[in-house]
Amino acid sequence: MMEKDVLSETQKGVKSRVKLASNIQRYGMVLVFFLMVTIITILSPRFLDPRNLLNVVRQISIISIVGFGVTMVIITTGIDLSSGSVIALVSVVTASLAHPNQYPLIIPILVGLLVGGITGLINGTLIAIGKLPAFIATLGMMITARGLALIYSDGRPITNFSESFNFLGQGYLFGVPFPIYVLALTALISHIILKHTKFGKYVYAIGGNEQAAIISGIDVVKYKILVYTYAGIMTAIAGILLTSRLSAGQPTAGVGYELDAIAAAVIGGTSLNGGIGTIPGTILGALIMGTLNNGLDLLHVSAYWQQVVKGFIIVGAVLMDKQRRI
Amino acid sequence: MIPESEYILEMEGISKEFPGVKALNCVDFRVKKGTVHALIGENGAGKSTLMKILNGIYTPDSGIIKFKGKEIKLRSPYDAIKNGISMIHQELSPIPNMTVAENIFLGREPLIGRVPIVNDKEMINKTRELMRSLEINIDPCALMRDLSIANMQMVEIAKAISYNSELIIMDEPTSAISEKEVSHLFKIIKNLKEKGVSIIYISHRLDEIFKIADEVTVLRDGEYIGTESIEKITREKLIEMMVGREIKQMFPKEEAPIGEVILEVRNLTKRGVFYDINFKVRRGEILGIAGLMGAGRTEVVESIFGLSSYDAGEIYIKGKKVKIKSPIDAIKNKIALITEDRKSGLFLPLSVRDNIIMASIDSYIKGPFIDGVKVDEFCNKQIEQLKIKTPGLMQIVKYLSGGNQQKVLIARWLLTYPEILILDEPTRGIDVGAKAEIHRLITKMAKEGKAIIMISSELPEILGMSDRILVMHEGRITGELYRKDANQENIMRYAMGITS
Ligand SMILES: Nc1ncnc2c1ncn2[C@@H]1O[C@H](COP(=O)(O)OP(=O)(O)OP(=O)(O)O)[C@@H](O)[C@H]1O
Ligand SMILES: [Mg+2]
Helix, strand or coil, X not given: CHHHHHHHHHHHHHHHHHHHHHHHHHXXXXXXXXXXXXXXXXXXXXXXXXXXXXXXXXXXXXXXXXXXXXXXXXXXXXXXXXHHHHHHHHHHHXXXXXXXXXXXXXXXXXHHHHHHHHHHHHHHHHHHXXXXXHHHHHHHHHHHHHHHHHHHHCCCCECCCCHHHHHHHHXXXXXXXXXXXHHHHHHHHHHHHHHHCXXXXXXXXXXXXXXXXXXXXXXXXXXXXXXXXHHHHHHHHHHHHHHXXXXXXXXXXXXXXXXXXXXXXXXXXXXCCCCCCCHHHHHHHHHHHHHHHHHHHHCCCCHHHHHHHHHHHHHHHHHHHHHHXX | CCCHHHEEEEEEEEEEEECCEEEEEEEEEEEECXXXXXXXXXXXXXXXXXXXXXXXXXXXXXXXXXXXXXXXXXXXXXXXXXXXXXXXXXXXXXXXXXXXXXXXXXXXCCEECCEEEECHHHXXXXXXXXXXXXXXXXXXXXXXXXXXXXXXXXXXHHHHHHCCCCEEEEECCCCCCCHHHHHHHHHHHHHHHHCCCEEEEECCCHHHHHHHCCEEEEEECCEEEEEEEHHHCCHHHHHHHHHCCCCCCCCCCCCCCCCCEEEEEEEEEECCCEEEEEEEEECCCEXXXXXXXXXXXXXXXXXXXXXXXXXXXXXXXXXXXXXXXXXXXXXXXXXXXXXXXXXXXXXXXXXXXXXXXXXXXXXXXXXXXXXXXXHHHHHHHHHHHCCCCCCCCCCEHHHCCHHHHHHHHHHHHHCCXXXXXXXXXXXXXXXXXHHHHHHHHHHHHHHCCCEEEEECCCHHHHHHHCCEEEEEECCEEEEEEECCCCCHHHHHHHHCCCCC
C-alpha cells in the first residue's frame, strides 16, 4: 500500500513535468523573446518607448516579408539564397520607373513584382524540372541577379521618386509606418495560404516526404515551382519597400538579407529538414533579431561587437530550443 | 526463491509517458536465460517503447532494469551494446548510399593499425564471413539502396547478431520478409538459442509465436497483462489477453456478387523485372497475388499505378485503353495503391489529419480554402472506423505506433473512394484485432462493387480473403487458382516455380 502511494506521487510529478516540458517546447522561443525584452528594458528603459517599438517593427518588416517566402521554401526542404540579390534587381528596375510624373504608381510596383516573380519562377523551374539542388540553383540566381542589377543601373544608385512612391517606405497611416501594414497583410495572406489552402498543405507534404507526395497524386513539380515563385514575389515586395525607404534604387542593396531571412525562419522553428515551420514563428524569429539589433544600439555596443553578440545569441537561442526538443 | 541465474533480464515497474500518452504503466518483464521470449499486444500497446527503453533510446520515468542480476542504467544504444544487448528495430534505418558492409560496421569500423583509416578489406571480409555463417546470400559490397526491403531486413538481422550480444531484441523482424526468409530466420534463432543467447521476439503473427517462443508476455494499453509458458496456452486465450475480448472470425470473407471486368492488364512487361503479365479483375472480386519476396509483385502494381514505367503491354479500365504515366493519372482513373513500405507513404513530421487528407484534398475545398470542419468530420470518421489509436487529430504521425501508422495510410486511400483498390501487404505489422477490422473493410469494399487486388506474403491471409489467386515466380505468373482449389501446398509449389 505504502509503495503504491509513493508511486502515484511520483507519477503525478512526472505528469506535470511532461506537461510543462511540452508547453516550453511549444513556446520556447516566446520565452527567449520575453527574456530578451526584459533584460534590454532593465538596461535601457527607453526600449519600451512606443516610437522605439514601432521602429523595431518597421525595421524587421523587410526581413520578415522575405522570410515568409523563405519559410515556405524551407518547409519543402529547399533553400533560397537569391533573395538579397533579387531585392537589388527589383530595386533598380522599380526605381527607374518611379520618377515623378513618369508612370502611375501601380506601374513600378507591378513591374517590380513581375521581376521578382520571374526570378522565382526560374529558380523553381531549375529545381523542380532541372532537378538541380536548390542551393546551387539559387546560388546561381544570387550571382546573376546581382550582376544584372549592376548592369541595369550602370553601378550607380537611381534616385528622384514621385511623392506617392516615397510614401510606401516612408509614409505613416494613423501614426503607424506604412511598411507595418504591408507586413501585417503579407503575414496574414502567407499564414492563410500555408494553413488553409491546398497549396499550403502540399508545401508541407512535399517537405514531409516527397516520395509520399508523389504517390498521393500531388503534382510536386508544379507546386515546387509555385513555392519559389511565391518567394520571389515576397522578395519583390520587400525590395520595393526598401527602395522607397532608401529613396534610391541601389544595385548593392540587400546584401546578406537572404541569410537574415533564413535565420528568422529557423529561429522561428522552421526545420531545415522540411515539413515543419509557421509564419508566426518566422515573425517571432525576425522580432528576436530586430530586438537584439535595437537593444545593442540603445546600449551603445560597438558595431563590431554587435556582430559577435548577435552570432552568439542566434546560435544560443536555437541551441536551447533544440535541447528542449529532445 | 528463484535462483538469481534463472533470469537474464528483469525489468520492474517500468513507466513511460509521452506528452498526452501513457505508453507504459508500471510494467514488469522478465526473460529467462537462453530462451525465446515473445512480447505481444495490440498496436500501440507499448511493446516498442519497452524495448527502446531496454535499448537505451528512451529513459523510463520510473522502474529498474536488472541484467544478469545486476541493476544497470542505459543511456544510449551504445550502453546497451556494451552490456550485451542489441536490437533489430521495427522501422528499418539503413543508410542507403553506403554498402552492406559499411552499414553493418557503422560506428565500429575496423582500422588499419592505429591510424584512423578504415580497413575496407577487413570490413568486407568480416561481413562476408558473417553472412556465410548465417547462410544469408547478400553481397557485402552492394549498396543498401539497391536491396529489396526483405534483404535490408536480413542485413539488420545480421547486424544485430554481429555484436555477439547475450540478449537480442527483435521488433517485428518478419513483417517485411516472406515465408522462405522467415524459416531461415527461425533457423538462425534456434542456433543462437543453442549458444545460450536469449531473444525477445515481437510479432503480430501468432503462428510464429507458437512455432518459436518458449514464453510469451502480453501487454495491453501500456499495462502488463501476464506471462505464460507457450506450452500451456492456447491461441484463443492469447488473443483474449491481447484485446480483452474474443475475436470470432479471423477472415470475415463474404462472397460478393462478381460483376463486369474493371481492370485488365495485357502482356505487361518490364525487362529484367516482370514479363507477360496478363490478368483481369472484376467488380466485387478480391484478387490475391501470392509469391516469394522479389517475385516482382510490387513492381507490377507500381507500374499499373504509374509509379514506375513499363516497356510493353497495355492497361484497360472498363474496356478502355488508358495511359497511366504518373500516380496523378492513376488517381484520376480511380485507382488507389497502398504501398508496402509504410515509410515511403507517410508524411512523418505532419499530423494525423494532414496525413489522412493528403490524397483527397480536392473534396474539402470551399472557394479558395480548405473546409476545416469537413476535414475534421471525415478524419474522425476514419479514425473511428479503423480504430486508429491516437491522442488526437493533430498528433504527429511519427509518434504513432507502427500499426497505427499503417491504418492512417489506409484511411488516406479510402477517402479517395477508389474503384480499384490495390493493397500491397495491407496488414503487415497490424495486430489481430485491427487485422480482422481491415479484412472486414476489404470485404465491405468488395461488396460495394470495387475491384480489389491484394498482395500478401501471408498465405492464410491470401487463402482467407481471395476469390482468385495469382501466383508469381521470378517476374512471371506461374499459376492461377480459384478459391475452392487453392491451398498452401499448391500456392507454394507455384511460388517456387514448380509447374508440373
Ligand atoms: N516518441 C513518442 N512520442 C509520443 N508518443 C509516442 C512516442 N512513441 C510511442 N508513442 C505512443 O506510445 C504508445 C505505445 O507505442 P509503441 O510504439 O510502443 O507501440 P507498439 O506496441 O510497439 O505498437 P505496434 O505493434 O503498432 O508497433 C502509442 O500510443 C504511441 O502512439
Ligand atoms: Mg512497435
